[in-house]
Amino acid sequence: MAMEVVFKKTKGLTDTPNTYCPGCTHGIIHRLVGEALEDLDIIEDSVGVAPVGCSVLAYDFFNCDMTQAAHGRAPAVATGLKRVLPPDRIVFTYQGDGDLASIGIAEIIHAAARGENITVIFVNNAIYGMTGGQMAPTSLIGQKTQTSPLGRAADNQGYPIKMSEMLATLDGATYIERVSMHDLVSINRAKRAIKKAFENQKLGKGFSFVEVLSTCPTNWGYDPFESMKWLKENMIPVFPLGVYKDKKEDE
Amino acid sequence: MAKVLMKGNEVIAETAIKAGCKGYFGYPITPQSELIAYMAKRLPEEGGIFLQAESEVAAINMVYGASCAGVRVMTSSSSPGISLKQEGISYLVGSELPSVIVNIMRGGPGLGSIQPSQADYFQATKGGGHGDYKIPTYAPANLQEIVDLTYLAFDIADIYLTPVYILGDGMLGQMMEPVEFGTREERALPPKNWATTGTRGDGPPKIINSLRLDPADLEAHNEHLQAKYREIEEKETLYEEYMTEDADYIIVAFGIVSRIARTAISRARAEGLKVGMIRPITLWPFPVKPFVDTRDKVKAYLTVEMSAGQMVEDVRLAVNGAKPVHFYGRLGGIVPTHENILQKLREIAGGVN
Numbered sequence: 001m002a003m004e005v006v007f008k009k010t011k012g013l014t015d016t017p018n019t020y021c022p023g024c025t026h027g028i029i030h031r032l033v034g035e036a037l038e039d040l041d042i043i044e045d046s047v048g049v050a051p052v053g054c055s056v057l058a059y060d061f062f063n064c065d066m067t068q069a070a071h072g073r074a075p076a077v078a079t080g081l082k083r084v085l086p087p088d089r090i091v092f093t094y095q096g097d098g099d100l101a102s103i104g105i106a107e108i109i110h111a112a113a114r115g116e117n118i119t120v121i122f123v124n125n126a127i128y129g130m131t132g133g134q135m136a137p138t139s140l141i142g143q144k145t146q147t148s149p150l151g152r153a154a155d156n157q158g159y160p161i162k163m164s165e166m167l168a169t170l171d172g173a174t175y176i177e178r179v180s181m182h183d184l185v186s187i188n189r190a191k192r193a194i195k196k197a198f199e200n201q202k203l204g205k206g207f208s209f210v211e212v213l214s215t216c217p218t219n220w221g222y223d224p225f226e227s228m229k230w231l232k233e234n235m236i237p238v239f240p241l242g243v244y245k246d247k248k249e250d251e
Numbered sequence: 252m253a254k255v256l257m258k259g260n261e262v263i264a265e266t267a268i269k270a271g272c273k274g275y276f277g278y279p280i281t282p283q284s285e286l287i288a289y290m291a292k293r294l295p296e297e298g299g300i301f302l303q304a305e306s307e308v309a310a311i312n313m314v315y316g317a318s319c320a321g322v323r324v325m326t327s328s329s330s331p332g333i334s335l336k337q338e339g340i341s342y343l344v345g346s347e348l349p350s351v352i353v354n355i356m357r358g359g360p361g362l363g364s365i366q367p368s369q370a371d372y373f374q375a376t377k378g379g380g381h382g383d384y385k386i387p388t389y390a391p392a393n394l395q396e397i398v399d400l401t402y403l404a405f406d407i408a409d410i411y412l413t414p415v416y417i418l419g420d421g422m423l424g425q426m427m428e429p430v431e432f433g434t435r436e437e438r439a440l441p442p443k444n445w446a447t448t449g450t451r452g453d454g455p456p457k458i459i460n461s462l463r464l465d466p467a468d469l470e471a472h473n474e475h476l477q478a479k480y481r482e483i484e485e486k487e488t489l490y491e492e493y494m495t496e497d498a499d500y501i502i503v504a505f506g507i508v509s510r511i512a513r514t515a516i517s518r519a520r521a522e523g524l525k526v527g528m529i530r531p532i533t534l535w536p537f538p539v540k541p542f543v544d545t546r547d548k549v550k551a552y553l554t555v556e557m558s559a560g561q562m563v564e565d566v567r568l569a570v571n572g573a574k575p576v577h578f579y580g581r582l583g584g585i586v587p588t589h590e591n592i593l594q595k596l597r598e599i600a601g602g603v604n
Contacts, residue, residue: 014456043450044449044450044451044452045449045451046449047319047320047447047448047449049316050460056462057462059458059460060458062456063456064449064450064456065447065448065449065450065456065457065458066447066456066457066458066459066460067315067316067319067346067447067458067459067460068346068458068459068460068461068462069312069315069316069342070312070315070338070339070342073308073309073312073315073339076304076308076309076310076312076313076315076316077312077313077315077316077319078316079302079309079313079316080274080276080312080313080314080315080316080317080318080319080320080324081316081317081319081320081447082316083274083300083302083313083316083317084273084274084300084317084320084322084324085320085448085449086448089448089449090449106305106306106308106309107305107308107309107312109305110304110305110309
């Protein structure tokens with residue numbers, strides 16, 4: 001009996017095995033980005049910018065031209081690329097919460113304010129993963145990390161930064177949506193958002209930003225299943241899902 | 252082509268455009284502000300991209316991005332801003348990306364002053380950022396030389412896949428002189444087949460990266476960089492010797508200070524002191540040869556800098572103890588006078604005041 005192919009790996013990813021921990025949702029998000037590149041037939045037009053953090057090796061996983069940026073500087077590197085490349089080229093960054101919301105917060109705000117026609121995939125798992133579980137700018141109040149061992153306290157370490165809400169206030173931003181990886185419905189929603197963020201760039205619509213709530217079983221100290229539950233019950237109330245900005249043509 | 256009267260900062264900008272620079276990313280800072288303003292007006296007229304960045308940090312990373320795309324790109328700043336760029340410069344080195352970085356030096360440390368200085372010599376020639384590296388550093392002494400060295404800087408960046416410094420000072424940036432842009436002979440340049448421009452029509456994905464987690468891989472990469480630096484030292488060192496043939500004393504000075512030294516030399520010679528000068532044009536690679544050639548013949552060297560004594564360390568290494576190496580420096584943005592230098596020469600020669 002002939003075997004029917006019902007599922008294939010996207011051409012947007014290479015065959016290199018990824019280096020993420022078991023249960024981490026980076027793998028899913030990579031796949032969604034790869035699928036968006038493939039669906040829009042832009043794999044060969046794209047240049048990706050990898051950050052510093054868990055996804056620093058993203059340059060090995062995406063099947064397009066890639067460059068690797070200094071910590072937090074991916075939006076500036078993407079700006080330099082996008083501005084001088086032919087207009088039909090697609091430039092995206094893939095950044096974590098430490099990279100984008102802490103050390104690189106100036107770069108992302110100004111890229112958005114300028115309305116750079118780039119796509120930003122922002123993976124928020126409320127912790128620094130690569131360095132072993134330190135407090136992130138998006139860590140929740142009460143969240144215990146290596147550098148907030150008693151739990152993040154508002155009067156000491158301040159409050160988590162809500163990037164989607166903040167960037168949506170900027171006139172330069174075109175499309176801002178927050179999605180999540182905690183269940184299949186959410187993953188399908190994320191797939192549509194990521195595809196739209198690339199489609200916008202292809203159409204020249206400007207700065208498109210998708211914040212993806214993600215898990216870190218290794219550093220949170222929960223198993224993958226419990227991590228999904230923790231995300232849903234603890235992160236979503238602080239970081240509500242939805243479209244924060246979707247600028248129409250006439251705006 | 253006729254000569255035109257321009258400011259030093261503007262000469263750098265216009266030459267860069269004529270050299271085919273297609274991207275400029277910068278942030279305002281005195282005393283290089285004319286450069287960014289000139290680029291804002293002129294570069295778009297020539298089909299290039301001008302963008303004022305939110306910070307020096309962002310500017311150098313935009314340079315990184317544009318260089319990844321394979322175009323000629325530059326930034327400019329002054330001392331405090333160059334400090335901010337050091338992270339990005341280290342990454343440009345690690346990823347082997349060409350670019351031109353202009354530092355119109357001002358007094359430091361900290362916010363310092365906006366007056367001319369040469370106190371960033373160490374930062375430019377000894378690495379500056381993290382890791383083992385050197386940056387080819389050109390030190391023009393007049394505005395016509397700015398034209399020649401800016402053209403050359405873009406070629407050197409593309410040939411050796413490295414950031415290149417043009418190191419001036421506030422006086423050189425602000426002064427006006429007639430210059431001729433002329434026509435130049437571009438060096439043979441390698442193809443930029445490493446650029447990340449999308450893979451359409453050009454094979455498998457390319458990766459530009461400075462991360463090498465395997466120690467053996469990173470050691471090999473460093474050895475490759477060091478081999479490149481040896482080649483640059485061998486082929487690209489530039490200097491000028493001025494009246495050194497019969498000299499008993501040799502002044503060592505670069506940039507604007509070398510022009511003041513010329514006046515001091517003619518006055519000293521009028522007094523019967525045989526003085527000449529070695530003027531490094533590349534600060535890295537530092538020209539060792541003219542010191543080897545002269546150190547058995549002269550009585551002493553006098554290094555003059557607008558710093559507390561930075562290049563003098565390289566002079567001492569080159570002279571290697573063969574003769575005394577004296578130093579005269581002014582700090583804080585004060586420019587030495589030829590009288591200052593002459594006085595020091597008289598002291599060294601044991602003459603009377």
